[in-house]
Each structure stands twice: as structure tokens, then as C-alpha cells.
Amino acid sequence: MNDGAGFCIHALDAGYGSRRVLSQLSLAPATPGSMIGLLGPNGAGKSTVLRACARLLPVQGEVRLGSLDLLRCPRDQHLRHVAYLPQVLPQASTLRVLESIAGALRATRPDLRVGEREARLQAVLTELQLLPLALRRLDQLSGGQRQMVGLAQALVRRAPLMLLDEPTSALDLRWQMLTLQALRQAARERGAIVCVAMHDLNLAARHCDRLVLLGAPGTACLQRGAGAVAGPPWVACTGGLLAEGAPDAVLRPELLRAAYGIEARVERSAGQACVVLVERALSLPEWTGAGVHRVDAPSLRARRRV
Numbered sequence: 001m002n003d004g005a006g007f008c009i010h011a012l013d014a015g016y017g018s019r020r021v022l023s024q025l026s027l028a029p030a031t032p033g034s035m036i037g038l039l040g041p042n043g044a045g046k047s048t049v050l051r052a053c054a055r056l057l058p059v060q061g062e063v064r065l066g067s068l069d070l071l072r073c074p075r076d077q078h079l080r081h082v083a084y085l086p087q088v089l090p091q092a093s094t095l096r097v098l099e100s101i102a103g104a105l106r107a108t109r110p111d112l113r114v115g116e117r118e119a120r121l122q123a124v125l126t127e128l129q130l131l132p133l134a135l136r137r138l139d140q141l142s143g144g145q146r147q148m149v150g151l152a153q154a155l156v157r158r159a160p161l162m163l164l165d166e167p168t169s170a171l172d173l174r175w176q177m178l179t180l181q182a183l184r185q186a187a188r189e190r191g192a193i194v195c196v197a198m199h200d201l202n203l204a205a206r207h208c209d210r211l212v213l214l215g216a217p218g219t220a221c222l223q224r225g226a227g228a229v230a231g232p233p234w235v236a237c238t239g240g241l242l243a244e245g246a247p248d249a250v251l252r253p254e255l256l257r258a259a260y261g262i263e264a265r266v267e268r269s270a271g272q273a274c275v276v277l278v279e280r281a282l283s284l285p286e287w288t289g290a291g292v293h294r295v296d297a298p299s300l301r302a303r304r305r306v
């Protein structure tokens, strides 16, 4: 399915009305079969990157999958190539799990024969161990169970590019592991490119080939200057791309401090994966220094009057 096409984001601008969230964001190209973890604190813009690539926001810049221009290609082409899983859980409707996954596949791949659709449905339910829930109604599932159904709706499409927004946020440890194994498998066996926003740094370190770390807008950050490839020397900047590269190049105490405002140690597991141990949250002045946006009481009152 994937013709060897890399995923590129170049000079991407995106935001909401007059609020600019991403400014000239460029990332190193991702190769087929790779898994990229999108990291950063709340509000850094991870969802905005994914929504921009899913064409859910007005954006400027370039997003390509090989030769395909994902921002301007016909909608059906985009649907065929990109599976997007939003942060919100599938709606708690009276649909059965099986119907909701089948419906997602039918809507996005009407070209597939019935037999192929059935085979994919069976495969995804088996892989995610969802068979016991197949005939249950969505409005009678727990939050984590519905999150797994959302993941199944995305996986069943077998798109060459998968964009997933915190797919493990509501899951227990076993389902977290099953989810990441299924994504890894999609990358390894089908050559899919998987881009996943996450808050669990240790899961990201263990499963992703490459990490992209975004900083909170309005905070003082460190960046390697133009290109922001992970590694010193760091220079001051505000928000945006802090670092990208292999997990051990990105998960470094000074970068975690700049991005999240935490003091952390980074150690190695027996399998040599990075393990982040958070010691404490920094106070705002410690974290942001002079870069913090302060809103004093008079200016807040003045804004309320407008």
C-alpha cells in the first residue's frame, strides 16, 4: 500500500482565528515503517499539528506523503492515505461496536469488496482483543473501551499514514501495550508511518523511532537554532519545536526542564530504553524566567470590561 513515500511537514502555519499556534514548523521527513512520537506539554500544539495534517484546520505550508500533497489533494485521496484518530472518544451512540468499525471502513474505503472489508474487521477485532465487545452498544462501554473502538476504526483502514492523538490516554496498562504493539506492527508489516501524540514519555521512548518535542508557547525554551535537530548547543527561543531525533537525544533533563517545567532524571532500562524519572515540578519563575506572560489584576479587569 505504501509506495515508499516519506511524510514531510514543511513551514506549517496553523492556529485558531487570530491565535497562531504553529509558526513555520518543519520536521525531518519520516520514512515508511517508522513511528514518531509527538511530545510536549498541554497546549504546546500537538493536536494542532495532527488536525492540520488531517485538514481540519485552515493552514499554510506543506504536508506531503511522498509525491502526494496532503493539504490540496482531492478528499477521497486524503481519506485513503490518512487515518486520523482525534483526542475525543467515539460518541456514545446506540451503535454496536462491530457496526461502528464497519461503518468507519465503509465510509472511508467504499472501493473495497465486502469480503476484504469482513477480513479486515475480523483481523482488527482479533488484534486488539475486542471480540468480547463486538456486539455491545457504544453507549454501554467504559471510556477506555470506547477509546479502543476509536483505535480499531482508525487501524481497520490500513492507511499508509496514521495520525493518532493520545490514543492511550484512557487505557489500562495491558491495553496501552496492545495499542502500541498494534501501531508498531502496522509500521513494520505494512510500512505505515505512525505519528502519535503522547504524554507518557517512557512509552514513547520504548516504542517510537523518533521523537518530536514541542515547547509551550510563551515560555523560554532551548533550541539548537535553525533546524532544531536534537543536541547542543542550545539557544533561547519561545515555544514551537524544541528538539527532534532519537529518544535518547530528545529525552534529556535540560530539554524536559524547558518543555515541561520539571526536574527529571533520565536512566536506562535493562533493555537500554530511556526511562524518565520526574523529581519535581518547577515553580513558574524557575521554569519560565523572564519569558512568562504575566497577566496582572488591572489588565485582567480591563479585558473583562471590553
Ligand SMILES: Nc1ncnc2c1ncn2[C@@H]1O[C@H](COP(=O)(O)OP(=O)(O)OP(=O)(O)O)[C@@H](O)[C@H]1O
Binding pocket: 016, 019, 021, 040, 041, 042, 043, 044, 045, 046, 047, 048, 049, 087
Ligand atoms: N478550538 C480552539 N480555539 C482556540 N484556541 C485553541 C483551540 N484549540 C486549541 N487551542 C489553543 O491552541 C493551543 C494548542 O492546543 P493543542 O490542543 O494543539 O495543544 P496540545 O499540545 O494538543 O495540548 P494537550 O496536551 O493539552 O492536548 C493551545 O494554546 C490551545 O489553547
